[in-house]
Amino acid sequence: MLVHLINGISLGSIYAIIALGYTMVYGIAKMLNFAHGDVIMVGGYVAFFALASDKFNLPAPVAVLLAIIVCTVLGITIERLAYKPLRAATSLAVLITAIGMSYFLQNSALLLWGANPKAFPDMFKNAEAIDFLGAKISPVALVAIVANIIIMIFLTLFTTRTKVGKAMRAVSEDKGAATLMGINVNFTISLTFAIGSGLAAIAGVLLCSAYPTLMPTTGSLPGIKAFTAAVFGGIGSIPGAMIGGILLGVIEILARAYISSELADAIVFGVLIVVLIFRPTGLLGKQIHEKV
Amino acid sequence: MSKSPEVKLVNVPSPNFVPEKDLGKPLVLEAAHLGIDFGGLVAVDEFNIGIGATEICGLIGPNGAGKTTIFNLLTKVYEPTRGTIMLGGKDTHNMTPSQVNQMGIARTFQNIRLFDKLTVEENVKIGLHNHIGYHTLAGVFRLPNYWKEEKKAHEKALELLDIFGMADLANVTADSLPYGAQRRLEIVRALATGPKLLLLDEPAAGMNPSETEELMNNIRKIRDEFQIAVLLIEHDMNLVMGICESIVVLNFGRIIAKGTPSQIQGNPQVIEAYLGTHRG
């Protein structure tokens, strides 16, 4: 039981890191960035080539850093090329564009790197499983949990204590008013995409370490689940993404272990639906009333 | 200015009064001890009103006094925290906006809420919705009843639009109308639902004096022709004093004065609410 719980928290931590990207982008740009899951996949591939190819064979921290840099640049580029021209468009138009971007990334990966799954190298070869109250925790699980906690603390401090972080919150409240206050809205949105994509790279490496098969579609289902986690916690809310992610991971692992691995995803989505029935804007989401 | 002759207000068994001509007829609306809180804030409290069958009543007060909130309470956009609303003698507790509309209360909105992408005629037909008598399946299979009822609705819509001289605009989309025409269309649409009480939220906003004058005549005409009551929120005092038989003044969510136009005009509390007190 304890093993499952810890594995659940670990998987949930990965979901939470991805969900943070969804939630921050949604909070600022009010758009569902469906391509976010595929940025994870790109991060996975970059790290894979940096670690495994004979040419590079880089040490793990450098590989992770490289993945973060590539994904950050990718995130900013996607935003500039595809989403920025649509600031004034309907949310449906932006959604379809994001879906197009997701197809684009998946199919580019398919052409560049092929459809065959790649075995992601074990970055923690030398580390041993840790014994915690009789349960064996894999090093990846521990790293994921620790990474999530560090990221949470960093993001909370960033959005509440720094000037740029406060600007970010201002833009998400009211874009027009933020502009009038002299905040550079375009820069702030780009920064949000950069942070979200950098986090996606970290999540990609963690995901591929925990489940070491890498394919062009690797990011798709975790992406959707992380998105579910973000909605679950209340989209737009940073602590919500973390709670949503961890709960989702725990529910998924427990369902897989005790109920049915076939139905685990159905149970995860079922819980989301039940939560939304009772809290229509998620666990920590803000209730918005239309002014009459 | 075509001022209505001042009518006499008489007391009825509740703490309200109605015009003498409506005495003996049941009240269309009676609200007692009505109130609503938003969070901890008391937005409206102890609101009491009784409206006679063919009364034109004005609801006035400074900005933020809670006038539109009262409309939202009466039409059940908000569920009141306290008090009761009786429509035609029936308590509207736990009813939805669509249910109270079917009981005979229709409204317009301060920030115009038309069905923008639909035509003027379609907007009115939506008001007529519950009076168009064919089943969804009759519509899908174009049964004779569909053609008959649609024809009837078309004629009725044009007839209503004609009151405001808008019949020739029937086929343009609502969002292409000028501002004043949009306000008039909202009134026609509300009227189409067949109300016993019409709530008008700032009907003259953005209108010039001649348009306002025409609007006053039309409000009177509607009341006389359809024998309905009207409750209106308005900042244009010429309109309010010109057509209202009774006036309720609201400030900080509470009624500070009630009476005939001349009683209100001379009320020191009302003057204070609008102009503020002299300090010192």
Added chain:
Amino acid sequence: MKIFEKASTASKKAFLNYGIVILFFVIFQTLVSTGNISSALKGQLIPIACYMIMAISLNLVVGISGELSLGHAGFMSVGAFTAVIVSSSMTNSSDVSSLIVSIIVAAVIAAVAGFLIGIPVLRLNGDYLAIVTLAFGEIIKNILNCLYVGIDEKGVHFAFNNPAALAMSATGKVIINGPMGAVGIRKISTFIAATILLLIILIVIQNLVNSRTGRAIMAIRDNRIAAESMGLSPMKYKMLAFTVSAAMAGAAGAVYALNYSTLVPKKFDFNTSILVLVFVVLGGIGNMTGSIIAAGVLVVLPELLRKFSDYRMLVYAIVLILVMLVTNNEKLKGKIDTFFKKLRMKLSKGGRK
């Protein structure tokens, strides 16, 4: 001709759509009977008609009712697997009557699913509604992955997540085998049946939209609060649109399924829902003609691009993004409009010379 002049613009548009569908049928039927069609494209004719139905039925929810649904394929799969079961249990009936009964039962079951799902879904707004429809689509797929159905002389047997629980006699035959999907399906769908279904559904949607009910649905879409204050119940009309749309997707699923000998639940995943949504958006929200054309073109296009098989999905993605950018960005839109205006002026000048 006088009747046509008198007809409103709405009914003119409706007749244009019937014309397009009939033309589509006549062209392809001629191509098929004269043998001028590739076998790959011939195999796509029934699916194309099904996707057209999917597109217009989703447009009823997204365009007319204004709710973003990301799980439309779920209803298609409910209809598809219902039809497989119904047709397999009607082995003694003729193909035509089996097909008709299968379609009707599939539509009814999908409508029931739509109604039940609609109860929680339609209480939500905007993006929350979208994510929950997505969730339901995935749940339906997961449940079908666990469904085992067999048939023997005693009748139809169902089992969930445990094929052994079917407990069939020795002569029994498994027709739905969990994640392996349906096998040995009766291939009784025909192009003409698919076209007739498409026509009927188009008539139902267009008549519905141009009626009291359709006006109510659109009024709620345009301004829910005003519609409520006009005496309309938003839940009732949203539910009506959602359920009718689900029933239509179910009917499309039935015709689709009975065109193949095997079918897996994975065929109706999130990507299929998105594909149909793309038809709706590219065809124009609320525009039924657009949905039909977009569905036709976008199903045929990848077939035609088969030569570039490696690149076709990449090209598809790029085209999708570019179309969205061009049609939704005011600056780009303006530039393209002036370009076409200039082009037209040049052409008309050239013509005069």
